[in-house]
Amino acid sequence: MVFSSLFFTFAFLPVxxxxxxxxxxxxxxxxxxxxxxxxxxxxxxLIAASLFFYAWGEPAYVLLxxxxxxxxxxxxxxxxxxxxxxxxxxxxxxxxxxLNLGCLAYYKYFGMLIGTIAAIGGGNLxxxxxxxxxxxxxYTFQALSYVIDVYRGKIKPQKSLILFALxxxxxxxxxAGPIVNYADIESQLAERHTTLRKFSTGLRCFLCGLAKxxxxxxxxxxLWSEVKAMPGTEISVLMAWGGIIAFTLQIYFDxxxxxxxxIGLGKMFGFHFKENFKYPYISQSIxxxxxxxHISLGTWFKEYVYIPLGGNREGKWKLIRNILIVxxxxxxxxxxxxxFVLWGLYFxxxxxxxxxxxxxxxxxxxxxxxxxxxxxxIVIGWVFFEFSSLTDALSYLGxxxxxxxxxxIDAQTIAKLEPYTVLYLVCIIAATPWPKKLxxxxxxxxxxxxxxxxxxxxxxxxxxSTAYMVxxxxxxxxxxxx
Numbered sequence: 001m002v003f004s005s006l007f008f009t010f011a012f013l014p015v016x017x018x019x020x021x022x023x024x025x026x027x028x029x030x031x032x033x034x035x036x037x038x039x040x041x042x043x044x045x046l047i048a049a050s051l052f053f054y055a056w057g058e059p060a061y062v063l064l065x066x067x068x069x070x071x072x073x074x075x076x077x078x079x080x081x082x083x084x085x086x087x088x089x090x091x092x093x094x095x096x097x098x099l100n101l102g103c104l105a106y107y108k109y110f111g112m113l114i115g116t117i118a119a120i121g122g123g124n125l126x127x128x129x130x131x132x133x134x135x136x137x138x139y140t141f142q143a144l145s146y147v148i149d150v151y152r153g154k155i156k157p158q159k160s161l162i163l164f165a166l167x168x169x170x171x172x173x174x175x176a177g178p179i180v181n182y183a184d185i186e187s188q189l190a191e192r193h194t195t196l197r198k199f200s201t202g203l204r205c206f207l208c209g210l211a212k213x214x215x216x217x218x219x220x221x222x223l224w225s226e227v228k229a230m231p232g233t234e235i236s237v238l239m240a241w242g243g244i245i246a247f248t249l250q251i252y253f254d255x256x257x258x259x260x261x262x263i264g265l266g267k268m269f270g271f272h273f274k275e276n277f278k279y280p281y282i283s284q285s286i287x288x289x290x291x292x293x294h295i296s297l298g299t300w301f302k303e304y305v306y307i308p309l310g311g312n313r314e315g316k317w318k319l320i321r322n323i324l325i326v327x328x329x330x331x332x333x334x335x336x337x338x339x340f341v342l343w344g345l346y347f348x349x350x351x352x353x354x355x356x357x358x359x360x361x362x363x364x365x366x367x368x369x370x371x372x373x374x375x376x377x378i379v380i381g382w383v384f385f386e387f388s389s390l391t392d393a394l395s396y397l398g399x400x401x402x403x404x405x406x407x408x409i410d411a412q413t414i415a416k417l418e419p420y421t422v423l424y425l426v427c428i429i430a431a432t433p434w435p436k437k438l439x440x441x442x443x444x445x446x447x448x449x450x451x452x453x454x455x456x457x458x459x460x461x462x463x464x465s466t467a468y469m470v471x472x473x474x475x476x477x478x479x480x481x482x
Contacts, residue, residue, distance in 0.1 A: 001056040003261045004213045016049045050171035061133035072143040076150045076157040096147040112336035135175035146182040163189045172265035178276040178296035192270035202267025209260025211461040214468045217253035239413040240399040249427040284370035286350045343384040
């Protein structure tokens, strides 16, 4: 089940909201305490809704998520009870790492491993890779962060299995993030405030994310699908750039839209999830881009890999090593294919070069040069991300750079790109802070007029988004495969 579907938007979500707020309360300024006056029913209801949501597409893997919940809950509890035995604590942490990462490796990387062994040996291993459970990368990282933080003494273990199960299985962020650290919502699991204002803020955030997904990502995406499917000899240089820029915009609005929907849904049920995207395409360096893109993943790798390896505290060469390890793992996290490893190392090397040589020099560059530098390298990075074959990626990159003898522009290019001109412009503007700044400036107009305009805007979003969902079957979500 995806958020950007008619069933979710007009059946699952309304029923879930009605049931949630009909249990021991209403949308009034009050505190929801899980074990007072029967309010625990809300948490049980959210767990039930989350399991139904997950089972809708992956019924066979609900048990796998249950096992993950129980194992990590038990390990966290044992870590709390054993406060003196360092060896036993390390053993428990090692068990958690082996079980969580082993499960992730089996489902996500078994096929890649078998394929690599077969390629090296020159044979053909007829072993089918297991189907990848949706969301396993996200909920496994959440479970790991919980156990590691308990081990470090940063948090106390959750005594309630119900609340821990809610943390892992909560449907707004279950299958596509953002990755939520337990410490960030620990208090909200046990006690949270629900108000009409917070609910309406969440609903508006959800509608904006839905519009990003179905009106922008889903409409610009088909252009890239068409260009990617064309023979390389028929793609002009301009069409190649138009296609990969379309993908650059699609993946941003696809994933950031889904994150906005998740954050909005969290607010509707009283939770606060941190921002996951912060206008990454206005970045003026690659390092800045990765501070703005998929923030929760970058934060996770920083806290649980980069800093434990020593970060930048142990000299230049270890800093380079640590950055490359993090980016190797970041690439692997995105997919079980060697192109993702290359993609991760590509950005790791760029960040190393910036840290070692370019950072001070870039400050003297004009802003337009820094922005162009960043965008050019980001777009090239998406080529390696999108093509699973290195040969195909290099071939397409050769077309982009005019190194394969393709024509600069032809009639087919004009015919294919011209209908997307307005959509390109809308997407580029929407990827900047300008619309938000405009909305904030409009708050200075008379209050009633602003409220009327704002309500009309959100009504238009839901109307056009619904019209698209009714009339279109093109509704991919790129990050489901991770």
